[in-house]
Amino acid sequence: MTISIRHALAGVAFGAVAAMAGAGRAEAADCPVTHAELKAALTKADDQDSSGLGNHYWAVVVDRTGAVCAVAYSGEGVDSQWLLSRQIAAAKAFTANGLSLDGGPISTAQLYPWVQGSPSGGNPLFGLAAGNPLDGALVYDGNYSKFGTPDDPLVGKRVGGTITFGGGVGLYRGKSAIGGLGLSGDTACADHSTAWRTRSRLKLAPSEGNDRLTFDNKGGHPHCPNDADTQGVNVPTG
Incomplete structure (x- = not known):
C-alpha cells in the first residue's frame, strides 16, 4: 500500500464515510450506470469467475453522493443468490465511494489489514465498521418482487454501511471519482475479482491509482478458497 493511500485511509476514513451517511431518500445525482448496463456487465463477469x-x-x-442508483443480480431469479448479499453489496459500494478520491481509488479489500485487532492494540482503523452502521430501516424496506429491478426499493436511498473485506470498488471517469460498485454473494476474493471485471466491462476503472486486492504474510487480505485459480483478483480479464 502506497504512502498516498495510507494518508487517504488515515485522514478520510472516519470523516468522509460519516459525513456521507444519512437516512431517507437522497437527492439523485448522475448515476454512473443504468440498470441494464449493470445487469449485462455483472452477468458476463459472473460467467468468467473461477476464484470462488x-x-x-x-x-x-x-x-x-452515496445514494443507491442501480441494483442487479446475476442469477436467474431474486433468490438465486444469497439474499443477505443485497445489503452487503450496498454497504460495499457506499464504503468504496466514500473512501475513494480523485486519482486515489480505495477498494474495500484494501481496508482489511487496517481494521484488525492485535495484542499490541490494533491497527489505525480498528473499529471502522462500527462507526457507520447500515441503516436497517431502509435496506430491508420495500416490495420483495422489485428487488434487483430498475425499481428496487434501495434506489434513491443513502443506506450507509462500512465493509472491510473484498467486493467494493470506486467508479471513475478517468481519474475523477463518480461513485462506487459493491458485489456480494461468494467469497470475499471472488466478490473483488468479479467487481473488478464488472467495472472493467462498464469502462469505469480509474486511470490513476491502484486498488487491487493483495495477499501477503504481514496482515494483507486473507486467502479464500480457490483464489489461486485465477489472476482475476489482481488483473481484469476480458
Whole structure:
C-alpha cells in the first residue's frame, strides 16, 4: 500500500464515510450506470469467475453522493443468490465511494489489514465498521418482487454501511471519482475479482491509482478458497 493511500485511509476514513451517511431518500445525482448496463456487465463477469464457490452475485451502484442508483443480480431469479448479499453489496459500494478520491481509488479489500485487532492494540482503523452502521430501516424496506429491478426499493436511498473485506470498488471517469460498485454473494476474493471485471466491462476503472486486492504474510487480505485459480483478483480479464 502506497504512502498516498495510507494518508487517504488515515485522514478520510472516519470523516468522509460519516459525513456521507444519512437516512431517507437522497437527492439523485448522475448515476454512473443504468440498470441494464449493470445487469449485462455483472452477468458476463459472473460467467468468467473461477476464484470462488460458483455462486451468483448481487451488485449495487451508488452515485457520488452515496445514494443507491442501480441494483442487479446475476442469477436467474431474486433468490438465486444469497439474499443477505443485497445489503452487503450496498454497504460495499457506499464504503468504496466514500473512501475513494480523485486519482486515489480505495477498494474495500484494501481496508482489511487496517481494521484488525492485535495484542499490541490494533491497527489505525480498528473499529471502522462500527462507526457507520447500515441503516436497517431502509435496506430491508420495500416490495420483495422489485428487488434487483430498475425499481428496487434501495434506489434513491443513502443506506450507509462500512465493509472491510473484498467486493467494493470506486467508479471513475478517468481519474475523477463518480461513485462506487459493491458485489456480494461468494467469497470475499471472488466478490473483488468479479467487481473488478464488472467495472472493467462498464469502462469505469480509474486511470490513476491502484486498488487491487493483495495477499501477503504481514496482515494483507486473507486467502479464500480457490483464489489461486485465477489472476482475476489482481488483473481484469476480458
